[in-house]
Amino acid sequence: MQKNGPVALIFHVLVLTFVLAPLVIICLVAFTPENTLSLPTTGLSLRWFEAVFAHPDFMASFWNSIWLATFSATLAVAFAVPAGLAISRYTFPGRDFLNALFLSPLIIPHLVLGVAFLRLFALIGATGSFAWLVATHTIIVTPYVLRLVLAALSGLDRSAEQAARTLGAGEWTTFRRITAPMILPGITGGWLLAFINSFDELTMSIFVTSPATVTLPVRMYMYATESIDPMMAAVSALMIAITAAAMLVLDRAFGLDRILVGQR
Amino acid sequence: MAFLTLERVSKEFGTFTAVRDVNLTIDKGEFVSLLGPSGCGKTTTLQMIAGLVEPTQGRISLDGHDITHEKPNRRGLGVVFQSYALFPHMTVAQNVAFGLEMRRVPQAERTERVREALSLVQLSSFADRYPRQLSGGQRQRVAIARALVIAPPVLLLDEPLSNLDAKLREEMQFELRRIQRKVGTTTIMVTHDQAEALSISDRVVVMEDGRMTQVDAPYRLYEQPSNTFISSFVGKTNLLAGTWRRSGAEIGGVLLEASAPEIAAGTPVTLSIRPEKLLLRDAGAGRLDGRVASRFFLGSQWLFTVETSLGTMTVTIPNQGEEPPAEGSPVSLDWSPANLRVIADTAAAA
Ligand SMILES: Nc1ncnc2c1ncn2[C@@H]1O[C@H](COP(=O)(O)OP(=O)(O)O)[C@@H](O)[C@H]1O
Numbered sequence A: 001m002q003k004n005g006p007v008a009l010i011f012h013v014l015v016l017t018f019v020l021a022p023l024v025i026i027c028l029v030a031f032t033p034e035n036t037l038s039l040p041t042t043g044l045s046l047r048w049f050e051a052v053f054a055h056p057d058f059m060a061s062f063w064n065s066i067w068l069a070t071f072s073a074t075l076a077v078a079f080a081v082p083a084g085l086a087i088s089r090y091t092f093p094g095r096d097f098l099n100a101l102f103l104s105p106l107i108i109p110h111l112v113l114g115v116a117f118l119r120l121f122a123l124i125g126a127t128g129s130f131a132w133l134v135a136t137h138t139i140i141v142t143p144y145v146l147r148l149v150l151a152a153l154s155g156l157d158r159s160a161e162q163a164a165r166t167l168g169a170g171e172w173t174t175f176r177r178i179t180a181p182m183i184l185p186g187i188t189g190g191w192l193l194a195f196i197n198s199f200d201e202l203t204m205s206i207f208v209t210s211p212a213t214v215t216l217p218v219r220m221y222m223y224a225t226e227s228i229d230p231m232m233a234a235v236s237a238l239m240i241a242i243t244a245a246a247m248l249v250l251d252r253a254f255g256l257d258r259i260l261v262g263q264r
Numbered sequence B: 001m002a003f004l005t006l007e008r009v010s011k012e013f014g015t016f017t018a019v020r021d022v023n024l025t026i027d028k029g030e031f032v033s034l035l036g037p038s039g040c041g042k043t044t045t046l047q048m049i050a051g052l053v054e055p056t057q058g059r060i061s062l063d064g065h066d067i068t069h070e071k072p073n074r075r076g077l078g079v080v081f082q083s084y085a086l087f088p089h090m091t092v093a094q095n096v097a098f099g100l101e102m103r104r105v106p107q108a109e110r111t112e113r114v115r116e117a118l119s120l121v122q123l124s125s126f127a128d129r130y131p132r133q134l135s136g137g138q139r140q141r142v143a144i145a146r147a148l149v150i151a152p153p154v155l156l157l158d159e160p161l162s163n164l165d166a167k168l169r170e171e172m173q174f175e176l177r178r179i180q181r182k183v184g185t186t187t188i189m190v191t192h193d194q195a196e197a198l199s200i201s202d203r204v205v206v207m208e209d210g211r212m213t214q215v216d217a218p219y220r221l222y223e224q225p226s227n228t229f230i231s232s233f234v235g236k237t238n239l240l241a242g243t244w245r246r247s248g249a250e251i252g253g254v255l256l257e258a259s260a261p262e263i264a265a266g267t268p269v270t271l272s273i274r275p276e277k278l279l280l281r282d283a284g285a286g287r288l289d290g291r292v293a294s295r296f297f298l299g300s301q302w303l304f305t306v307e308t309s310l311g312t313m314t315v316t317i318p319n320q321g322e323e324p325p326a327e328g329s330p331v332s333l334d335w336s337p338a339n340l341r342v343i344a345d346t347a348a349a350a
């Protein structure tokens, strides 16, 4: 790796400070004993965290978001693995189209998707259903899984699969015993990335959630438009902690640079 | 008795013909090498036998059964891939056991057969390692054990030694031959290394541009190459282009005595003579005079290049403990006419 010169180093430090400062400040504010959004100068307090855990709406939204992210990441894996296998291994009519279709949610603004789904749900009478919310999140997180699965497949030594075939394994057994374990890092990484993206998603969710299925980011948004108190900071700190934990697992297991930059 | 037969087998990739009209019969217990330069279709041929590539034309049969369209998992052949293709997420023992597991061999018997296979390739103490913890030579032996443990009727090896360094490669050549002799499995090995093919095979199949051009025992292949490509690809040789006359070949106005029964006078021919078949004599005492251009000491032999009126000739002579002629000295080349190989020019004959 190339060493950075002093100018580049200063630049990087400035960028990092700019990016991290708000996160650090919001986390500090979460521990304030005051009633206003202020840095804890007189002492540290957990009262705002207690307030969050005692707030039924926030807790309901938190669990709602966790389940939503779990289901949509899992469904995304279920779609992306077969799609990735088909796209990377076979040439068939519509292959490029399929690839583009699966990756398109990355390009279309979530605002547009939100409005579109809102109309669609109104038309088919699906407004307010948790299942349909899962469907929309699955659509927006599938591209992340697909990208990682494709990268894993492109780096895969096909001869191991061929060896399994010659040793007597059928196609399904070969997939289950050889291919799947070999691309497991890609699949797991994709699942975690999908989970984080679903858990953080706000723009589209504003349109497609109903009072019964409000996600945590939407709940925060609604709360913040009415009142600003340190409880928001506490919720933010919790979200940062969960996301950071997931990222840490990702990095430990597979290397973040590999996942985010792509293996190709 | 013919055990494995390829009849007029061809493989086309789009408009490109990778393997053309291959006919080959292999007996039970034979060790056959497919020899040829890179890209000549060796791997494709091997993979058609393994069932990993479907032939465009032709028929492959094993022990009397047509297996041309049989799936690879139903053929039961042992394959060792060039990259070894070990399963990275399984231990050595699990790798070797995989084929037995697929055959639903009971656990106790499986353990015993894995143990035997690993001891055959002298890896008994590595059973619990993962492939990434092994050296190249050890991985290669795991791949062989994994292919042999299923007791396949035929063992297919794709350049099994090409990833090893020179010394290890030589050891593994003997090792391969030892294992094959002991187990008696019919074996086909792909290689681009002529020395390797000559040293361990019963028969060598030479391939050029997707075609089989000669099938012979190593000694016959070396002594009687059927074309100029083979004569220079298999070992070193001196090639002299000329015209066939009744009692020999005319090369640059000189008639060299040689015998070749079925060639019409006037046909363009190439003469091939191996460096070790040329003898170095005092000037004037041999058949062709020249001058030593360079001289290299190789330990057991001396390698000479000699300038003659017919061109530069390469000569090797054994080291007999005496200093041979120095660079620049006049010498004469001699040979036995029986060692001159006459090859009819295929390009002109066609
Ligand atoms: N799947 C394929 N598609 C197109 N061409 C191929 C394919 N496999 C091999 N070839 C071509 O066929 C020729 C023979 O390949 P191969 O059998 O691998 O040669 P070798 O093993 O003798 O080096 C090469 O020119 C190669 O490019």
Ligand SMILES: [Mg+2]
Pocket: B042, B043, B044
């Ligand atoms: Mg090859």
